[in-house]
Amino acid sequence: xxxxxxxxxxxxxxxxxxxxxxxxxxxxxxxxxxxxxxxxxxxxxxxxxxxxxxxxxxxxxxxxxxxxxxxxxxxxxxxxxxxxxxxxxxxxxxxxxxxxxxxxxxxxxxxxxxxxxxxxxxxxxxxxxxxxxxxxxxxxxxxxxxxxxxxxxxxxxxxxxxxxxxxxxxxxxxxxxxxxxxxxxxxxxxxxxxxxxxxxxxxxxxx
Amino acid sequence: xxxxxxxxxxxxxxxxxxxxxxxxxxxxxxxxxxxxxxxxxxxxxxxxxxxxxxxxxxxxxxxxxxxxxxxxxxxxxxxxxxxxxxxxxxxxxxxxxxxxxxxxxxxxxxxxxxxxxxxxxxxxxxxxxxxxxxxxxxxxxxxxxxxxxxxxxxxxxxxxxxxxxxxxxxxxxxxxxxxxxxxxxxxxxxxxxxxxxxxxxxxxxxxxxxxxxxxxxxxxxx
Numbered sequence: 001x002x003x004x005x006x007x008x009x010x011x012x013x014x015x016x017x018x019x020x021x022x023x024x025x026x027x028x029x030x031x032x033x034x035x036x037x038x039x040x041x042x043x044x045x046x047x048x049x050x051x052x053x054x055x056x057x058x059x060x061x062x063x064x065x066x067x068x069x070x071x072x073x074x075x076x077x078x079x080x081x082x083x084x085x086x087x088x089x090x091x092x093x094x095x096x097x098x099x100x101x102x103x104x105x106x107x108x109x110x111x112x113x114x115x116x117x118x119x120x121x122x123x124x125x126x127x128x129x130x131x132x133x134x135x136x137x138x139x140x141x142x143x144x145x146x147x148x149x150x151x152x153x154x155x156x157x158x159x160x161x162x163x164x165x166x167x168x169x170x171x172x173x174x175x176x177x178x179x180x181x182x183x184x185x186x187x188x189x190x191x192x193x194x195x196x197x198x199x200x201x202x203x204x205x206x207x
Numbered sequence: 208x209x210x211x212x213x214x215x216x217x218x219x220x221x222x223x224x225x226x227x228x229x230x231x232x233x234x235x236x237x238x239x240x241x242x243x244x245x246x247x248x249x250x251x252x253x254x255x256x257x258x259x260x261x262x263x264x265x266x267x268x269x270x271x272x273x274x275x276x277x278x279x280x281x282x283x284x285x286x287x288x289x290x291x292x293x294x295x296x297x298x299x300x301x302x303x304x305x306x307x308x309x310x311x312x313x314x315x316x317x318x319x320x321x322x323x324x325x326x327x328x329x330x331x332x333x334x335x336x337x338x339x340x341x342x343x344x345x346x347x348x349x350x351x352x353x354x355x356x357x358x359x360x361x362x363x364x365x366x367x368x369x370x371x372x373x374x375x376x377x378x379x380x381x382x383x384x385x386x387x388x389x390x391x392x393x394x395x396x397x398x399x400x401x402x403x404x405x406x407x408x409x410x411x412x413x414x415x416x417x418x419x420x421x422x423x424x425x426x427x428x429x
Contacts, residue, residue, distance in 0.1 A: 019405055023332045024250040088309060089328050097295055126294070129251040129332040136325035181420035184427030185247050187415050193409030199405065202262040 006147055007154040012202040016130045016155050017162040018195065019137045020137075021129030027163050028188060030124075037167035041123070045156030046107075047125050047135055051099045052152025055092050055135040055143055063088055074131055100126045192204060232355040236362035242335045243366045243412075244419045249335035254408040255326050255366045260383050262322045263371035265312070267364035269327060271357070273304045274336050278356035281344040288345075297340045298331065304329045335363055366415065378402030413423050 016022045023044070030040045061067050068079035104122040108115045125131060134155050139146045171192055178187050242248045249270075256266045277300045281288075286426050288296050309327050312320040318329070330336065344352040375381055380388040380398045387400045388396035420426070 021254040021405065021408070022329075024254070025248065025376050028247055028250060079368075086306055089306055089309070089331055092328075093298050093302055093331055097298065114242065121247050127332050127334065127337055128299075129329050133251075133325055133329055136328050140325060179417070179421075180426045181417045184414075185244070186416040186420065189409050189413030189416060193406045193413060196404075196406040196409055200404070 003026065003150045005147060007150050008131055008205065010154040011158040012199060013162070013164060014204065015158040015199055016133070016193070017159060018199045020133065024126050024131040025191065026124060026128050026130075027159075028185065031163055031167040031170055031188070034167045034171060037163045041156075041160030041163045043125055044128065044130060044159050045153065047096075047100055047103055047122070047160075049129055049149070049153040049158035050103060051096050051131055052134050052138050052155075053145060053149045054099060055095055056143070056148040058091055058095060059088070060145075063091060070141055071130055087177050088136075088139065092132060092139075095134070096131050097126045130155070139178060162195070163172075166192060229351065229354050231353065233358035233361070236358040237365065238362075238419070239423050239425075240418065241366065242338075242359050243361045243363060244416045245255045245423075245425055246338070248338050249333045249363055250282075250412075252326050252333055253363070253370065254405070254412060255329075256323055256375055257367055257371040257408055258378065258403055259322075259375050260368070260382075262319050262369045264366050265316065265319045266323060266326065268335065269312070269335070270330055271360035272308060273330050273355055274339065275300060276283040276304050276359045277336060278339060278352040279343040279349055281340045282347060282352035283304055285345050285347075287302060293345065296321055296398045299335065300381075301336055301340070302331050324418040333357055366412075366419075369415055370408065370411050374407055375404045380408060 010016075014020070017024065017027055026040060026044075026132035031037050059067075061070060061083045065085065066080045066082075072079050100122055104115075107122075121175050134152055138151060143151060166188065170188065173187060173191075182190070214310050236242055240246065243250065248356065252266060257263050259269055267327070277297075280300050281297060284296075284300075309320075309332070312323070312327060323389075339356055343355045346353070372382070376387065378401075380386060380396050388394065399407070402411070
């Protein structure tokens with residue numbers, strides 16, 4: 001039950017885009033058409049659902065203080081005071097880059113059709129703030145492995161919803177008269193603000 | 208042909224420290240080619256940290272530091288980095304400087320460090336840093352790259368400071384934590400909670416983009 005609540009919270013209330021501004025770059029750049037936005041959204045769900053648990057394992061068994069002592073036998077030396085948490089950023093970003101590569105190879109092998117639609121977006125995702133941000137949030141909030149998995153997956157869904165919605169609105173916006181200076185980025189920011197207000201109405205919901 | 212090229216190269220060597228060409232690197236990103244409002248890069252952190260001026264200023268300084276030094280080092284190493292793995296190498300360079308910034312903030316400015324939380328780490332994935340390394344530092348000399356990085360960082364900084372100025376002023380009636388409206392005797396100033404929330408950031412940035420683009424005359428094509 002708590003997991004479902006966490007899931008709902010990360011999809012709607014603490015939405016990656018509207019509450020934390022994560023993944024804004026690709027959100028703005030790839031939201032001109034619904035079909036491409038759909039592809040990117042799916043790829044983000046995929047990668048988030050994989051990288052957050054993997055980074056959880058790394059964080060728990062390599063990075064935090066005394067983590068190495070959990071699996072290195074004491075006969076090899078005393079690792080209980082080793083604290084590698086300053087390496088967090090570089091480890092997380094390396095994992096993400098490697099996982100993106102792995103997921104790409106995996107999809108290419110087992111589902112060429114999916115690869116055709118996701119392929120070009122996967123490399124882009126390595127530098128998407130939403131992915132690194134989720135891993136950092138996961139470490140900061142000290143989730144368990146189950147929570148981390150749910151958090152990763154539902155954050156991905158939250159991003160997916162946001163990018164699909166804005167892409168649909170932007171497709172319609174083509175037929176509207178927008179002032180010159182507001183065209184493109186400006187109007188998209190204002191629209192995102194209005195969508196953010198809509199998402200704020202989920203505030204306080206808990207299951 | 209080869210001779211004239213050689214002449215040009217020797218001419219460049221004796222170029223003034225701040226020649227016209229180099230001034231362009233610094234001044235262009237401030238307005239005409241602003242990384243946030245024109246190139247649409249680095250929006251994530253631009254919005255997340257801007258509820259108050261103080262963390263925004265720290266963020267701007269951190270980004271400037273990371274950009275200048277990662278540009279310098281990428282540019283120094285540009286002939287040694289194999290093109291196939293350049294993204295990973297760039298990420299590693301950026302991440303090293305971000306770790307440095309993070310540790311310094313952790314040690315000397317703990318309250319700001321708490322406020323910025325994960326967003327210091329997210330400088331790694333800030334597209335401005337990556338974009339300048341990829342587009343400029345990989346193909347230019349160290350000094351030029353540093354100037355270019357400085358220009359882009361300043362372009363980024365002034366936008367986020369402007370956003371933070373309006374958000375803190377309208378959202379909580381303060382500037383750098385100083386109660387500006389009660390100081391001028393208008394203590395009943397109605398603060399706007401929306402400005403402190405993420406929604407305010409989107410709207411303020413949208414409006415700043417509008418003003419900035421109408422001034423510089425840039426129109427986005429569909």
